[in-house]
Amino acid sequence: MKKILFIDRDGTLIKENPPTYQIDRIEKVDFYPRVLFFLNKIANELDYIFVMVTNQDGLGSDNFPEESFWPIHNHILKVFRTEGIKFFSVHIDKTYPEDMSSTRKPEIGMLTSYFDSCYDLKHSFVIGDRMTDILLAKNIGCKSIWINENLSFEEENLSLKDILVLKTDNWKDIYEFLLKNESKIIHYRRKTLETNVQIGINLYGDGKSKIKTGLGFLDHLLEQMSFHSLIDLNIYAKGDIDVDEHHTVEDTAITLGEAFHKAIDTKIGIERYGFFILPMDDCLSTVALDISGRSQLSWNVEFIREKIGQVSTEMFIHFFKSFSSSAKCNLYIKSIGKNDHHKIESIFKAFSISLKMAIKKRINSKKIPSSKGLL
Structure with missing residues (x-):
C-alpha cells in the first residue's frame, strides 16, 4: 500500500504573494526555505508518494488568466524535478470559496481516486499552511502537518487536535518527524524453561531505554548501548539468576540479536559496515561489524577479575557470540587496558557507535549494500 503526502503549493512549497495571492510572474516565485533539500531527502529516504493539492481562486477568469498561470506553475514543477522531486499527480481547484464546490479544499472531490x-x-x-489543509486531512482520514512562519496559530476546533500532529515553521522538522514516524517498533519475545525475555526495539530512535534484567551491571551496559547507538530499547528479562547469571545473559543476547535481525528487515539502503576505536581512561577498545547475514565473532580481550557486579567476565564473550549468531552479523572486538570495568564498558560503547554507523541509511540509495544483491 502506498502512503501519500498531500502537499499544498502556495505557502507550503512556495511562499504566498499577497495581496492578490496569484503567482503569475516569475519574480513572484519564492521557494519556501530549504524545501528542495528536505523534500529530496524525503523522496529518497522515505516511502511516500507526493500529491500536490492546491486551490487557485478563479483560475481561468479574466482576473486570473490561465496563460499567466501555467508557465509559472510548470517552471515550479521543473525545478522540483531537477532536484529529484516528482509529484505523482497535481490537483488544482479553480473555484472561489463562495462556490462551495465539492472539489475545493477541504472537500475531497478531486481526491476520490485515492x-x-x-x-x-x-x-x-496533508502538509499545508491553512485550516483548510487540516480539515482536508480530517475528511481524507489521515493526519495533518501544519507549516507556517506565523506560529501563533491555534486550533479553532478541539476535534482537530488529534488530526494535527506537527506544527512548525520549517521543512527540517517535517523531514525529521516523518523519518521518526517511519521507524518501526519491533516487539519480540523468547521464552524458555529457564528465561522469559521480552524486547521492544526501534532502530532509529532517540536512545531511550527501559532495561530490567535482574543484573544491575548488564542493565547498565544495555542502557549505554541504547544511549550511544540511538536505538530505543525496552528489555525485560526474568531468568533463573538464583542459579547463576549464565542463562539470563545468554538469552538476553540471543533475543536482542533476533529482535535486531527482525528490525533491520531487508537491509535496503543501510551502510552495512560500522567500526569505532574508543578510548576510556586506561583502555582502548576497537569494534568493527558487518551486518552481513553471516555470523562470526573475533574476540581479543582478556580480563583479570572473575566478576564485574553480578556478571562473570567469561559471559561477555558469550554475550557477543550469541548476539552475532542471532543477529547474523560479523563482529571483531579487541580491548587493551588494566581496568576490567573500563574495558567492557568501552567495548559496549564502541559496539553501540558501530551499530549506529552500520544501520545508517544511505542518501539516494534503495539498494541492498552488497554486490551480490543479497545479504
Whole structure:
C-alpha cells in the first residue's frame, strides 16, 4: 500500500504573494526555505508518494488568466524535478470559496481516486499552511502537518487536535518527524524453561531505554548501548539468576540479536559496515561489524577479575557470540587496558557507535549494500 503526502503549493512549497495571492510572474516565485533539500531527502529516504493539492481562486477568469498561470506553475514543477522531486499527480481547484464546490479544499472531490485499497490513507499526511489543509486531512482520514512562519496559530476546533500532529515553521522538522514516524517498533519475545525475555526495539530512535534484567551491571551496559547507538530499547528479562547469571545473559543476547535481525528487515539502503576505536581512561577498545547475514565473532580481550557486579567476565564473550549468531552479523572486538570495568564498558560503547554507523541509511540509495544483491 502506498502512503501519500498531500502537499499544498502556495505557502507550503512556495511562499504566498499577497495581496492578490496569484503567482503569475516569475519574480513572484519564492521557494519556501530549504524545501528542495528536505523534500529530496524525503523522496529518497522515505516511502511516500507526493500529491500536490492546491486551490487557485478563479483560475481561468479574466482576473486570473490561465496563460499567466501555467508557465509559472510548470517552471515550479521543473525545478522540483531537477532536484529529484516528482509529484505523482497535481490537483488544482479553480473555484472561489463562495462556490462551495465539492472539489475545493477541504472537500475531497478531486481526491476520490485515492480512496482505494492500494493507498494507505491512515498513515498518510496533508502538509499545508491553512485550516483548510487540516480539515482536508480530517475528511481524507489521515493526519495533518501544519507549516507556517506565523506560529501563533491555534486550533479553532478541539476535534482537530488529534488530526494535527506537527506544527512548525520549517521543512527540517517535517523531514525529521516523518523519518521518526517511519521507524518501526519491533516487539519480540523468547521464552524458555529457564528465561522469559521480552524486547521492544526501534532502530532509529532517540536512545531511550527501559532495561530490567535482574543484573544491575548488564542493565547498565544495555542502557549505554541504547544511549550511544540511538536505538530505543525496552528489555525485560526474568531468568533463573538464583542459579547463576549464565542463562539470563545468554538469552538476553540471543533475543536482542533476533529482535535486531527482525528490525533491520531487508537491509535496503543501510551502510552495512560500522567500526569505532574508543578510548576510556586506561583502555582502548576497537569494534568493527558487518551486518552481513553471516555470523562470526573475533574476540581479543582478556580480563583479570572473575566478576564485574553480578556478571562473570567469561559471559561477555558469550554475550557477543550469541548476539552475532542471532543477529547474523560479523563482529571483531579487541580491548587493551588494566581496568576490567573500563574495558567492557568501552567495548559496549564502541559496539553501540558501530551499530549506529552500520544501520545508517544511505542518501539516494534503495539498494541492498552488497554486490551480490543479497545479504
